[in-house]
Amino acid sequence: MENPVTSTIVVIGNFDGVHRGHRSVLQEACRGVDLPLVVVTFWPHPVSVLRPELAPKLLTDLRSRIELLKQAGAHEVRVIQFNRDVAALSPGEFVERFLMPLHPARIVVGQNFRFGHRAAGDVRTLAELGEGRFEVCAMPLQAIDDEVTCSTGIRELLEQGDVAEAARHLGRPFEYRGVVVVGDQRGRELGFPTANLSVPGDLAVPADGVYAGWVTRLDEPGAEPMAAAISVGTNPTFDGADHRVESYVIDRTDLELYGVEIAVDFVDRLRGQVKFDGVEALIEQMSADVAAAKLRLGVA
Known part of the structure; x- marks a missing residue:
């Protein structure tokens, strides 16, 4: 007798630094639902593949990112090896190849999430592809004192030497x-x-x-x-x-x-x-x- 398929909650993102905003997404993803939480992330950073001259300096290495995501509640972390073949996938191909094998009941992303070739897909695209198969939830960006918490902003604070303010957005030093x-x-x-x-x-x-x-x-x-x-x-x-x-x-x-x-x-x-x-x-x-x-x- 085959084992029944277990549905999951899937959260997708780069999660560089696993800052306060990232952790709030993971917390909200499982609210009211008792299902395993699977986090899908990318390595290396997509920009380093597509526009290496613009590649950001990362806040954490991959091992630390995975550790932090599991501390934040992830049962499993799936790392997509990002390359030009992955970048060339259409939004539909991306969903079928990487998301459907996880048996998602709900997929949670940030409201600015983009995916697929030339970032053609957005939250609405994901919802259309998931119609009748999975729910899509888009999370607003978190802010502190009207300053949006994001990995880019934290990098800028570090470049200024403002580690105290960076810690406020990271939620830790x-x-x-x-x-x-x-x-x-x-x-x-x-x-x-x-x-x-x-x-x-x-x-x-x-x-x-x-x-x-x-x-x-x-x-x-x-x-x-x-x-x-x-x-x-x-x-x-x-x-x-x-x-x-x-x-x-x-x-x-x-x-x-x-x-x-x-x-x-x-x-x-x-x-x-x-x-x-x-x-x-x-x-x-x-x-x-x-x-x-x-x-x-x-x-x-």
């Missing part, structure tokens, strides 16, 4: 993850050893400058976040060229983090990037940065 690499090791010599993360060109980071935040090692389940002063930039005092996120865990010189994956959460901006005249001026400023970070983070 902006987080950057990576594996600690060996840097120039100058921080250790200066009394401020840092955990250095490389910055690939396709991921977003806050504007160059110094921030207060938290560092959490990800190799130890349940590890407590550690207060940190965080530098983003190229270390211009020493004519650096590599773009990095460098975190000094406050009052800790005993940590061995090389090769360890860490999460860096940005709480507030302390200052912009500055090129100092010498080591003494740099050390004096770093001491002031640590004091300011302690104050912002509420640690002794």
Whole structure:
């Protein structure tokens, strides 16, 4: 005897950053319905395939996106490998190939959702294709103080260094993850050893400058976040060229983090990037940065 087919609620979108607006869509999708929630997302970002010169820097990598979507209530995340063949599908072909196999009872999208070749399909198109087969629900965009919450706006806030406002729209501090690499090791010599993360060109980071935040090692389940002063930039005092996120865990010189994956959460901006005249001026400023970070983070 064949197992009965289980209907699902399907939510579609890019979900870069899985911000407050995204999570509200997932919450509303299942309201009043006890069915599995399947999230359909795209990787890589469609713009990076169709107009690579305009590709946005992403707020999260794919692994983090999937983790965040499951934390937000997704039972399953389906990743569509976006390429030019997928982009060439008509709206009807897209529905038959990717959505109908999920047995949707309801499909939920943002009100600005577009799909199919040359973005020919919209919410009305989806509803017409689903007539008699599935319900379509279009969710309005969420806003904070009349500012629409969207991934593009959050990227712009990060480019301005406004991590506090970005956190309001994300619903959590902006987080950057990576594996600690060996840097120039100058921080250790200066009394401020840092955990250095490389910055690939396709991921977003806050504007160059110094921030207060938290560092959490990800190799130890349940590890407590550690207060940190965080530098983003190229270390211009020493004519650096590599773009990095460098975190000094406050009052800790005993940590061995090389090769360890860490999460860096940005709480507030302390200052912009500055090129100092010498080591003494740099050390004096770093001491002031640590004091300011302690104050912002509420640690002794």
